[in-house]
Amino acid sequence: MKAHTAADAPHGHYFVPQPSLYPFILSAGVFTLALGFAQLINHFAAGKWFMLAGTAIILYVLFGWFGKVIAESQGGAYRDWEDRSFRYGMIWFIATEVMFFAAFFGALFYVRVISVPELGNMTAAHGTSLWPNFTGDWPTSGPKGPQFTPMGAWGIPAVNTALLLSSGATVTWAHWALLRNNRTHLNLGLAATVLLGSIFLCLQAWEYHHAYTELGLTMGAGAYGATFFMLTGFHGFHVTLGTIMLIVILLRCLKGHFDAERHFAFEGVAWYWHFVDVVWLLLFVFVYWV
Amino acid sequence: MSIATTVHGEHPAEHYPGGLLRWLTTTNHKDIGTMYLLFSLVMFFVGGLMILLVRAELFQPGLQLMKPEFFNQLIGVHALVMIFAALMPAATGFANWMIPLMIGAPDMALPRLNNWGFWLLPPAATLLTLPFVLALFGVGDGAIATGWTFYAPLSVQGGLGVDFAILAVHILGISSIMGSINIIVTIFNMRAPGMTMMKLPLFAWGWLITAFLLIATLPVLAGAVTMLLTDRHFGTHFFDAAGGGDPILFQHLFWFFGHPEVYILLLPVWGLMPHVLATFSRKPTYGYTAQVYGFIAIGLLSVIVWAHHFFTVGMPVPALIYFMFSTMAISVPLAVLFFCWIATMWKGSMTFETPMLFAVGFIVLFGIAGLTGLVLADVAADAQYHHSYFVVAHFHYALFAGGIMGVMTGVYYWLPKWTGHMYSERLGKLHFWLTVVSFNLTFIPQFFLGLAGMPRRIPDYALQFAEFNAISTVGAFILGISQLLFAWNIWSCVRGGPKAEARAWEGAEGLEWELSSPPPHHSWETQPVVK
Numbered sequence A: 001m002k003a004h005t006a007a008d009a010p011h012g013h014y015f016v017p018q019p020s021l022y023p024f025i026l027s028a029g030v031f032t033l034a035l036g037f038a039q040l041i042n043h044f045a046a047g048k049w050f051m052l053a054g055t056a057i058i059l060y061v062l063f064g065w066f067g068k069v070i071a072e073s074q075g076g077a078y079r080d081w082e083d084r085s086f087r088y089g090m091i092w093f094i095a096t097e098v099m100f101f102a103a104f105f106g107a108l109f110y111v112r113v114i115s116v117p118e119l120g121n122m123t124a125a126h127g128t129s130l131w132p133n134f135t136g137d138w139p140t141s142g143p144k145g146p147q148f149t150p151m152g153a154w155g156i157p158a159v160n161t162a163l164l165l166s167s168g169a170t171v172t173w174a175h176w177a178l179l180r181n182n183r184t185h186l187n188l189g190l191a192a193t194v195l196l197g198s199i200f201l202c203l204q205a206w207e208y209h210h211a212y213t214e215l216g217l218t219m220g221a222g223a224y225g226a227t228f229f230m231l232t233g234f235h236g237f238h239v240t241l242g243t244i245m246l247i248v249i250l251l252r253c254l255k256g257h258f259d260a261e262r263h264f265a266f267e268g269v270a271w272y273w274h275f276v277d278v279v280w281l282l283l284f285v286f287v288y289w290v
Numbered sequence B: 001m002s003i004a005t006t007v008h009g010e011h012p013a014e015h016y017p018g019g020l021l022r023w024l025t026t027t028n029h030k031d032i033g034t035m036y037l038l039f040s041l042v043m044f045f046v047g048g049l050m051i052l053l054v055r056a057e058l059f060q061p062g063l064q065l066m067k068p069e070f071f072n073q074l075i076g077v078h079a080l081v082m083i084f085a086a087l088m089p090a091a092t093g094f095a096n097w098m099i100p101l102m103i104g105a106p107d108m109a110l111p112r113l114n115n116w117g118f119w120l121l122p123p124a125a126t127l128l129t130l131p132f133v134l135a136l137f138g139v140g141d142g143a144i145a146t147g148w149t150f151y152a153p154l155s156v157q158g159g160l161g162v163d164f165a166i167l168a169v170h171i172l173g174i175s176s177i178m179g180s181i182n183i184i185v186t187i188f189n190m191r192a193p194g195m196t197m198m199k200l201p202l203f204a205w206g207w208l209i210t211a212f213l214l215i216a217t218l219p220v221l222a223g224a225v226t227m228l229l230t231d232r233h234f235g236t237h238f239f240d241a242a243g244g245g246d247p248i249l250f251q252h253l254f255w256f257f258g259h260p261e262v263y264i265l266l267l268p269v270w271g272l273m274p275h276v277l278a279t280f281s282r283k284p285t286y287g288y289t290a291q292v293y294g295f296i297a298i299g300l301l302s303v304i305v306w307a308h309h310f311f312t313v314g315m316p317v318p319a320l321i322y323f324m325f326s327t328m329a330i331s332v333p334l335a336v337l338f339f340c341w342i343a344t345m346w347k348g349s350m351t352f353e354t355p356m357l358f359a360v361g362f363i364v365l366f367g368i369a370g371l372t373g374l375v376l377a378d379v380a381a382d383a384q385y386h387h388s389y390f391v392v393a394h395f396h397y398a399l400f401a402g403g404i405m406g407v408m409t410g411v412y413y414w415l416p417k418w419t420g421h422m423y424s425e426r427l428g429k430l431h432f433w434l435t436v437v438s439f440n441l442t443f444i445p446q447f448f449l450g451l452a453g454m455p456r457r458i459p460d461y462a463l464q465f466a467e468f469n470a471i472s473t474v475g476a477f478i479l480g481i482s483q484l485l486f487a488w489n490i491w492s493c494v495r496g497g498p499k500a501e502a503r504a505w506e507g508a509e510g511l512e513w514e515l516s517s518p519p520p521h522h523s524w525e526t527q528p529v530v531k
Helices: A022-041 A047-074 A080-120 A122-126 A156-179 A183-215 A222-254 A264-289 B003-007 B019-025 B029-057 B068-103 B111-119 B121-136 B160-189 B202-233 B247-281 B288-302 B306-313 B317-329 B331-345 B354-377 B379-385 B389-419 B425-451 B463-495
Strands: none
Touching: A022 A047, A022 B111, A022 B121, A022 B160, A022 B202, A080 A122, A080 A222, A080 A264, A080 B160, A080 B202, A080 B247, A156 A183, A156 A222, A156 A264, A183 A222, A222 A264, A222 B202, B019 B029, B029 B068, B029 B111, B029 B121, B029 B389, B029 B463, B068 B111, B068 B121, B068 B160, B068 B202, B068 B247, B068 B389, B111 B121, B111 B160, B121 B160, B160 B202, B202 B247, B202 B288, B247 B288, B247 B306, B247 B331, B247 B354, B247 B389, B288 B331, B306 B317, B306 B379, B317 B331, B317 B354, B317 B379, B331 B354, B354 B379, B354 B389, B354 B425, B389 B425, B389 B463, B425 B463
């Protein structure tokens, strides 16, 4: 925990932004989106239009707000003091993401270690069971679930693991290049990372198609299907976000933004990318492999 | 927008929007704090109104005023409103107003994010309560009727109110996480030179631990309600034994958040108590270091005790014993805090202005919450008390006497600083005594009802519970109406009143009292140096 900063010498002036309407509009967008989603899942026709409008508002704010932040950054408004705020903020934001995935991993471990074995052990423990033929072995879709084939680890998932690990290396390559002012390698490294992330997403989509059409592995396939799609789905969503963020950083690099001293946005996105990488390794081990 | 002048350390050109636009666009921690506090006050009355309807129904046995379905909606939304829309925003409002003043910061570290954190609250509150209105127009069957805990399978089967509540919880979660990140960054990065972590005001320490707890647990709640949503609409079987899932999994996930949530609500109050007690005892806080470690210990313990909320659900005995003893272990650091509060007053030159009355009332009544909590933490005894009115009484001693009376302590203590005026001491004291007496009138009978076996969350009851329920309802209505005095006192104080000095209270210490009352719009632009 870096708590040393305040005892430093006086900081001078902290950049407090002028009033801005973006946060309020963003909230309006989130509200519209949520209202639309609530309607959609309850079969109201207007739902998708609300969602469309909400998404449009959110996109408008993302462009406007981040555009403003980039302009402030390029204008020299942020110095070490502000930079540290962003860094701490990003670290604790990633901490919340870790806990979000922890909930789904917790669910996975709970069903694998507690609820499924217990359902299989009812006859031995209580002398009677609703489902005497259910053995409680993993993977399972439960006593009443549909037939399915679990996803093997050593096909696409293994390839995906290699892709993401390589992308962690390429983003580090880009970072080193940035620190040494080698813009060509910086751009190449970032482009390679974006490419690897995109291939990962394509393979993941192909895997889902395979699961649904050939393996009978759906979200409805009991505890296995639920945890499989929730964990890999949210991970894939985060890879998508990370890839979009990397593309933005790549475009900024191409425009000549960032230098060896001042590049929080680059590092924040790189941290996020490594986080997504670590989550995947846990997924590979606990969802696909063991 | 003049970045250049800002960079050169000059004052940026002041052209702030006025009227409504000022509040929609503000990046000022004081404006945002004010919005949080006003929102909290409004929602306090909304949540209060709901529970007065409940108490009115419970005045007599039998069903008089409403259908059980509507009763179920009221109790759940009352809790969600009071926790997420009244208590938490009040604490965040305190943090916004006071932490930058206390630590000598020019503002919160991330001001625009701060504004977003607030403006997510009204949409969330709207989503939560909208199903009540939709039901009036024949759409859906009303708000969430599962109680605030969303237990599966009831919540999997519930109507559209559950969906609205799930989405509201998501948005409230984003808001709280943005607020927490901002507070952590502010405390770590914005302290005045010389203010080391062990010179940090205890209020900031309390909030720091709160913010860590929010970051650790709110995402888990978000995950839990997301699984609920997919179980409801996308065919998953997380909480369905037929698919290998388990409804009890939901309880584990929910209370992994739900128990720390209690401390999330209480730690900001425990942080502000020493300030008030020291001020009106006119002596320094006793045991600063012990209190800091007490906060940290309670924060750590709070995330490993969750299953004591469902001892009766059927757990292996070793698990029961573990959760019983770890829960009881919390009483050790909590007792340290109680000791420090009392020792701060010991041999002090005490006076009893309204904040001090609330603080002392808090110590006594919150003590009852702690002691009844020990009873509930006992696995063997809990089998009788579980899901009874004893639990209801216990957590209202914790969250009304501990949480809301703590917030009132802070409001009276800091109102002169915020508004520049003194509130009416006479009305404040009247408010205190009415609140304390009617609060006990409401909830002491509920301990007895629970001991006698009255279950919670049921709109009707057996005849032998009639007298205590009648007393409790009378108490609740006095309690509710007394709060109008609170609102009136705040309103009058904002409008006018005797001028408050910079150091509004004789014994008050800290950077926040060095600034004028009210402080200038931009305070601590040049940071003070703490020796």
